[in-house]
Every structure is written in C-alpha cells, then in structure tokens.
Amino acid sequence: MTVIDAHGVVKRYRTGDQTLEALKGIDFRLDAGEFVSIMGPSGSGKTTLLNILGLLSTPTEGRVLLDGRDVTDLGDRKRTHLRKRTIGFVFQHFYLLPTLTAVENVEVPRLFDHDPNRTQRAEDLLTRVGLGDRLDHRPDQLSGGQKQRVAIARSLINAPKVVLADEPTGSLDRDTGRQILDEFRRIADEDDVAIVAVTHDELVNEYVDRTVNLVDGLVGEEALDA
Amino acid sequence: MLEEFYRRFPSVLMARRNLTRTRMRSLLASLGIVIGVLAIASLGMFGVALQYSISENLGGLGNQVIVSPNPEADVYNLTERDVREIRRVSEPGTTVSPVKQRREPVSYGRGENRTDFVYGVGQPAEVYNATEGRIPEPFQSGALVGQSVADEHDIQPGNTITVNGTSVRVRAVLESSGSFSQLNPDNRIYLPVSSFEESNYAQVYVTAESGTAANETAIAVRESLNGREERVRVQELGDIVDQVNETFSIINTVLTGIASISLLVAGISILNVMLMSTVERREEIGVLRAVGYQKRDVLKVMLMEATLLGVLGGLIGVGLSLLAGLAINHYTVNDATAVFRLINGAYLLGAFAFGVVVSILSGLYPAWKAASEEPVEALRG
Secondary structure (H helix, E strand, O other): OEEEEEEEEEEEEEEOOEEEEEEEEEEEEEEOOOEEEEEOOOOOOHHHHHHHHOOOOOOOEEEEEEOOEEOOOOOHHHHHHHHHHHEEEEOOOOOOOOOOOHHHHHHHHHOOOOOOOHHHHHHHHHHHOOOOOOOOOOHHHOOHHHHHHHHHHHHHOOOOOEEEEEOOOOOOOHHHHHHHHHHHHHHHHHHOOEEEEEEOOHHHHHOOOEEEEEEOOEEHHHHHHO | OHHHHHHHOHHHHHHHHHHHHOHHHHHHHHHHHHHHHHHHHHHHHHHHHHHHHHHHHHHHHHHEEEEEEOHHHOOOOEOHHHHHHHHHHOOOOOEEEEEEEEEEEEEEOOOOOEEEEEEEEOOHHHHOOEEEEOOOOOOOOOEEEEHHHHHHHOOOOOOEEEEOOEEEEEEEEEOOOOOOOOOOOOOOEEEEHHHOOOOOEOEEEEEOOOHHHHHHHHHHHHHHHOOOOOOEEEEEHHHHHHHHHHHHHHHHHHHHHHHHHHHHHHHHHHHHHHHHHHHHOHHHHHHHHHOOOOHHHHHHHHHHHHHHHHHHHHHHHHHHHHHHHHHHHHHHOOOHHHHOOHHHHHHHHHHHHHHHHHHHHHHHHHHHHHHOOOHHHHHHO
16 A cells, blocks of 8 residues: 655755755555665755655655645644654654653654554553663663654554654764664555655665665756666 | 652752752852842832822821911911801811910920910810820810820829919820821820900811711812912822832832842852853763753753742742841831731742842853753863
8 A cells, every 4th residue: 555655856055046856756655564774875855755755745746645645835833733643753863852751752642642552552552662671761871772762652642653863873883774664664564554764875785675866956866868 | 759859850950960960069150049039128118118008107198188278378367257168068977176376475284384385275075086085065164185295294193283374183194196297296285265265266177977978078268269469278088098008119119129130149149150150061062962962851860950040049049038027017017927928928928039030041152052052062171
C-alpha cells in the first residue's frame, strides 16, 4: 500500500535576485513497512525533499499525496494536524527538550491532548527501544545512542504511518549507529511503518529495502541522463 | 496532586521547566515585577494610611459650622441679635455656642505675665468634656483651660491663674477635640461670658447632629444673616474634610502612577528575557512544530512562561507589600492591623493583577515571534 506518493516535485528558493532550484522534478513513492534511504552529496536536495515529504514545507510545483490524499495545497493548520497524526521525525541532533525526562520527552507530541494512556504508552515505547530503566532520566544523563532511541520512541507516540529521519546516525559512533538502524528495521517490519532516512552514511544501506540517490535535485538515473 | 495539575495543564509543566532552566535569569525578570508590585501597592497603602490618620483628626469636623463677622463688609463682631437669629434658623438638636474673645495679660503661678487670648463661652458643658475637674453648669466663675495649657504650666483643677491682675480658680481641664478644629480648646483659656464687658461676640460655633444638618444650618444662616451684603462668613468644616480627602486621592493617584512606571520597566525586562529565550530555543520550538504543535500551542507555552514570571513576581510583591503595609500602618496610625482594610486589599489585588497583565503583554510579542517561525528555518539552525 502506498503511503506517500510524490510526483514532479520541484522546489525553488529565491535568495535575493537569484533563484535556486533545489529539486528539479522528483518522483518518489513509499509503501507501508518500507525502509528507504535517500543518499546524495551535500546540496543535492535531500533535506528539502524530506521536509516536503514531512509536510514541513510545500513544493513549488508537483503534487504530494499522503495516504491517497492530496496534501500539496493544505494550509499550515491542516498540515500541522496531518503531520501530527501520520508522520514521526527523528533528527541528527536528537532535539530532545533538556528540561524534560525521557518519558516526558516521548509524551511531548501528545502533551496537549487529553489522553489518559499517554504516559503508559510512552513508557511502553521506551521499554521497547531498550530504555525501560531510563524512564526518568533527563537527556543530559543519557548517551547519544540512548537519546536517539528516546527520539525514536517520541516519533512513534502518535502511531505514525511514516517516520522521517534526517541523518539519524550522523552523531553516533558506528556500533551505536547499528543499534539504531536495527531499531528502525524492526519498527518497519513489526509495525508496518514506512521509514525514510536521509543520510551520508553507507552503513544505512545495509539495512534498507532500497536506496534513492539524489544528485543536483534529481533522482540518480535521471541525474545521469540529464 | 501537582502531577494531576500538570497533566491537565501541560503548558504549565513545560513553561515551569523552561523557567527553571535559566533560574537566575527568570528570578531577575520576576524581580522587576516584585519591585513594581511592591511600589504600587505600598505607595497606595501609604496614601490610604496617611489619609486615614488625617481624617481621623478631622473626623469630628464634619458636623461643625463656624460663623464669623466679615471685616470686608465692616462687620467686626456678631451681636446678640445675630446669635438669636442663628439659634432660630438652626436645625433641631444643634448646639450654638457664641464665643467672646479678648487679649489679656495672663500669668500662671510664679511665671511672668504674657498676653494671651482669653475666650468667653456661655455653656461650655454643651461643647466640651473635662478630663480633669468638672465643667460648672452654669459657668459663672473660675476658668477652664485646655489640655496643652494645663500640661505646659502644670495646672490642675483647684490651682489659680491670674488674668489681668485678678486671680481665678481653674475648675476643669478640657479634653482636646480634633486638632484642626477652631473649636479645639487645647491652647485656650475660657472665662465665663459674664466677665466680658464687650456685649458682642467674636464668633459663633455651631455643632449639628450630622454633616447634613450642619450643611442645612450653614445654608439657613447664610440666607438669614447675609441679606444684600455679606455680613458674616459661614465656614463649613465638612468642606475642609472633603477638600483634604480630594487632595489625598489626587496625591495617591499620582504616586501610584509613578510607581506603575517601574512595572513598565519590569515588563520590558520580561520582554527582553523572553526574546533571548526564543532565540536560544529556536530549534526546540522548531521540533515542537515538527511533531505537530500548532502555532497556538507554542503561543500557549510561551505565554504561560510570561504568566508564571508575572504570578511569581506578583505573589512575592504582594507578600512584601503586606509587610510594608503593616509597617506603614504601625508608624502612621499606630495600628499595624489597620492594613487589613478593604481599600488596601484593592490596592494589593490591583497591583498583582497589573503585574500579571504587564508580564503577559510583554510575553505576547516573543511568543508570537516564536510561534510564527517556520519550522524548516528553525531546524536548519
């Protein structure tokens, strides 16, 4: 089942009187339970694509379908609402709130919902990623790998269809990186969650179902043709 | 219980944790509010205490009217006819005491002579109370002295003083009344009216049963004695009380106005702290937006921080103001508990509310700025 279907995606930035074309017409499909990596050199448009897939920004041209629904022209409120329901984010620098405990950090996306099971669910997720004994630790009491696992638990709290990860192993050593990728693999297989990881890290490719190469705002083969 | 509260109001949890992150900065920001609230509330309460202590002194005046001759109309004293007329037009229950006045050499015991005013009054028992001795009724011989005169010269009832070469026995020491009143006997010596050769009166004191009766009497006296020309001056002491009260409420308004400037400064310091905080936490706010926080959720968290700063500062400010109020009332009206008056409560509540409102207003711009940041921009770092 297709979760995300983007086609003909173009993104132009205007900086001063220059126009920068970050994406030059990308087609990208993602099925449920699929683990896909997007690779490419800096400036190839990886993060721009991830932001568009994650409803954090809108394409200049082209359409994006999420779960079969056209989300290209939605306003900020609706995009935010949809993002919350269907998409989880994992960042290179974790971006946990330093003042909150691990459990509270996992609860953050649902904090404003009146959900009596929120804490229980957060604790279950943390236990699942192997942090059952670190529930009440603050981020500064956790290692890099542990922080990233808290971030993964946080990305799953809303039972998303897609998890988008921007350089998820970028701040971790190789062994820790493997643990995190194992975690992703398991989530994709067990929960049928689609995962997109934007990365420089070749290691990721050992875990993914397929890799999309971006070069200068185009997908690999097309880039070669151009 | 706190857990339950945080569960219900998650923005309070996040705001509180954020504030404790930079504890010193938060404390300094609320300190501004503390000072502002303290300034407004304690200046307000100071004004109230001052007004209270003054009107306590003036309090007995509201029902008094003084009728005096108007020298500008070439009238230098009031005749027996005038006094009868005043009696006639006065409201029932009113005491009318005509007073005579002259200057005489007076000596107290061994002391030398000095020239003082001596006053003659018909029925002093109607107007005054004695602290020592007894006021004779009718008052036909002897002398009555005010409290200050008695204290100064160590006079007790039974002592004699010499007025214009004649010895008179002091019959009573008179109780002091409101210090601003012309009726106040504090510094005076009274002799019987019969001892005065002059048949006319210097002034007539009218004491009515109430402020309203005094006012009506004053109007009636003006009407009957001041025909074509203004022969007498009729002074209502209630007017003075009103004027003093009015003046004090103006002073109070100005003082609290000046004090509110300090709250304004506090507001600017909160604005500054919040702006710094939004810049520092740009990425965190971006993450919140990315994981599905609406703009208004971010706005709520940020405004809650400003509110907490205001409430914290306001509460401390109110606490300190209450202490200041106790001290102020202790020293001005000799009764610390006088701080627990409704009007002071209004000042405390008003200052607190003003402090919180200033904080929230100061938080509006930073909160709006944080909420309207594009998450993509914020996450780019």
